[in-house]
Amino acid sequence: MAATFMLSILTPEKSVFEGEVEYLEVPGREGYLGVLAHHAALVTSLASGTLTLRRAGGAVEKHAVAGGFFEVSNNRATVLADSLSD
Numbered sequence: 001m002a003a004t005f006m007l008s009i010l011t012p013e014k015s016v017f018e019g020e021v022e023y024l025e026v027p028g029r030e031g032y033l034g035v036l037a038h039h040a041a042l043v044t045s046l047a048s049g050t051l052t053l054r055r056a057g058g059a060v061e062k063h064a065v066a067g068g069f070f071e072v073s074n075n076r077a078t079v080l081a082d083s084l085s086d
Contacts, residue, residue: 003037004056006076009063011084016063023054024077026070033070041073051079062086 002022009017024035027049033042046068054060068081 002056005035005037005039007053007079008077009051009079009081009084011081016081016084017053017061020056021053021077022056022058023052025050025052026079027051027065028070035072035077038075039072039077043069043071046070046079046081051081051084 004020004022007017007019007021007024008015022036026033027047028044029047032049033044046065048066051063051065052060064085065079065081066083068079071078
């Protein structure tokens with residue numbers, strides 16, 4: 001089993017996801033960013049695009065995101081999305 005990290009996905013209306021994931025890909029302003037466990041700390045703005053996450057165990061989810069911010073620190077990632085849809 002791959003190493004995992006905690007992910008929170010939030011919109012202004014609600015908490016969309018809270019749990020452990022093996023991988024996350026987000027649309028950054030300069031291109032897509034892939035994140036695995038123990039990634040270096042970073043903060044960046046998000047562009048519109050597709051957010052892809054792989055849960056612990058392998059299930060993959062994709063969501064359309066329309067901007068926001070993304071932070072990674074201490075083996076935890078947070079997506080603050082302006083809006084999110086399936």
